[in-house]
Structure formats: C-alpha cells, structure tokens
C-alpha cells in the first residue's frame with residue numbers, strides 16, 4: 001500500500017475538480033481499504049457538485065463504486081451473504097454506513113434512515129480518513145457498511161451502478177408491489193427508469209410505458225423491456241395522460257413511478273392511475289420539490305402514494321442477482337456510455353450533467 005494516493009475533489013460548488021494527494025493509513029479491525037476500479041457519476045453527484053444540495057467542501061464525490069480489497073481488517077471476514085472475503089476480491093457495498101444499533105434500523109427495518117447515518121461520496125476530503133468516495137484511487141469501507149462480493153461473470157460496467165441506481169430501483173419496485181399482469185408507467189428514463197423497465201418486466205408486468213424528453217432514452221428503454229414510450233418534449237401534459245389511459249384500458253395504469261427528479265410530473269402521473277393504483281416517487285432527492293395538485297384525486301381514486309429513498313441491504317443483493325440472471329436478456333453493460341481516467345473527471349461531469357451520456361464513469 002502506498003503512503004498516499006490521489007483523489008479528485010471540488011473546492012466549492014460549480015468549481016472544477018482538482019487532483020490532490022492525501023495520506024493513506026492502515027485499516028482498523030472493522031475496516032477495508034479498497035483499490036477503486038470504477039465509479040460512475042450518479043445524478044445526485046451532479047446535484048452536489050452544482051450546489052443543489054448541501055455537501056461539505058472540499059468534497060470527494062462518488063458512491064457508485066466497485067473495487068478490489070487491498071487491505072482487510074481482522075474482523076471483516078464475510079460479506080452480506082456470509083461469503084468469505086479476502087484481499088483481491090472484487091466487491092461493492094451499501095452507499096451508506098452507520099455505527100452500532102439504531103432505532104430506525106432495529107425497530108422499523110429502515111437502516112438507510114438510521115440516525116447518525118453517513119454516506120460515501122458525501123464527505124469532506126480533508127477529514128480523516130480522506131478517502132470516503134469513489135472518485136479517488138482508494139476508498140475505505142467503514143464499520144456498519146453492507147459488503148457484497150461480486151460474481152465473476154459480471155463486467156465492471158454491469159456491476160458499477162449496482163449499489164445506487166439498481167439497488168434503489170429494486171427497493172422502488174418492491175414498495176410499488178409490481179407483479180404479474182401489471183401495467184407500469186415510468187416518468188423518467190435515466191438509469192433508474194431503465195432499470196425500472198427491466199425489473200418491472202422481470203416481476204411480471206405485461207405493459208411498461210416509458211416517458212422522457214430525450215429521444216435516445218426512449219429507444220434505450222425499448223431495449224430494456226419498455227413496451228411503448230412517449231416523448232414528453234412533444235406532448236402536452238393532457239395528451240400524455242390521454243395516451244397512457246388509452247393504452248391501459250379499462251381505467252389507467254396499476255403503477256406509476258416518478259424517477260425523473262421533476263415534481264411537476266406528479267399531477268399527470270396521478271391522473272394516469274386506475275382506481276386503487278400505486279404512485280411511487282423516488283427521484284425528488286433535493287429539497288424544494290414543491291408541487292400543487294388536486295389531492296381529492298388521491299381520495300376519489302384511493303391512490304397509494306409512497307416516497308422511497310435509497311434501499312435496504314437486501315435490495316443490493318436482489319439488484320446483483322437480477323443483473324446476473326438477466327444480463328443475456330438486457331444489455332446492462334451498455335448503460336455505461338463513457339469512461340474517463342481520474343484526471344479527466346471535469347469532462348466526465350460535464351458530459352453527465354449535459355445528459356450527453358446516460359452514465360459516465362471514472363476509472364481511477
């Protein structure tokens with residue numbers, strides 16, 4: 001292990017990333033040190049960089065991470081499944097960690113809402129142990145993290161979005177109770193929406209309608225199980241609702257998922273539902289997502305409205321096994337459309353922010 005390593009940090013929101021050296025230290029008994037192979041740029045990394053949500057600076061971002069164990073604490077001997085861990089193993093891990101037992105974890109089964117929770121890619125680079133994000137050569141895996149050994153068959157590109165986008169969508173699909181014969185509408189065909197289309201089909205949905213404003217994404221969604229797609233850039237809200245309801249006879253969709261990050265789509269989404277339908281919002285991760293709609297519709301249509309943030313560690317396992325079993329049916333590796341070395345991270349962020357690519361990744 002070298003005595004120091006490189007990390008890409010941003011000094012303040014909207015400032016270019018700079019490469020800095022920080023010292024590495026030996027792990028404690030409850031930690032791992034991982035040599036990062038690949039980190040993808042999540043939409044929430046872009047929100048942090050653009051100052052749309054609070055993040056300490058100088059900040060080290062990146063939470064969709066895979067890498068190989070470089071140094072192993074004596075007590076970190078197995079992954080979430082009980083599979084033994086060893087130096088050199090390729091792993092991913094939950095994007096969050098917390099120390100000790102917690103009320104939300106133990107009583108309400110919501111470990112992602114534990115008090116005192118910390119997240120990878122949400123820490124200042126200046127505080128110890130410096131390396132708690134993906135856009136760096138190394139990352140410490142801290143006590144209270146759920147670790148998952150990756151199947152050898154998965155490529156790095158297939159595996160890298162597992163611990164945020166894919167696991168979150170496994171959580172969303174479970175909460176939305178998507179099942180056999182359902183019709184599902186997905187508002188937003190970024191990576192969450194693309195996984196949502198594939199997972200909905202795998203769970204038995206017979207019809208998946210994808211909605212986005214980027215024409216390329218409508219095409220991609222068809223490769224991942226969407227049975228039809230609507231371009232919101234070319235249609236009024238009323239026309240979108242009418243088009244969905246026309247395709248979901250007799251009375252609208254069973255499920256609508258918001259994963260576009262725009263609260264203004266919620267009123268139309270609720271109007272797309274049948275009576276007793278389920279609406280799940282998961283994309284509104286930044287504060288200020290205000291919206292006005294006629295809440296009488298919730299009552300009249302007996303709509304179930306849910307918000308989902310992150311996931312339980314079981315969803316990380318589900319996401320992994322889903323990608324592994326469906327990788328021949330859906331081209332998951334193609335979702336990583338651009339790779340950049342660490343010192344080209346500014347270009348990577350610009351392309352991701354401009355939606356030039358679906359997912360860009362950094363290979364430190």
Ligand SMILES: [Zn+2]
Pocket residue numbers: 042043044045063064164165
């Ligand atoms: Zn993310």
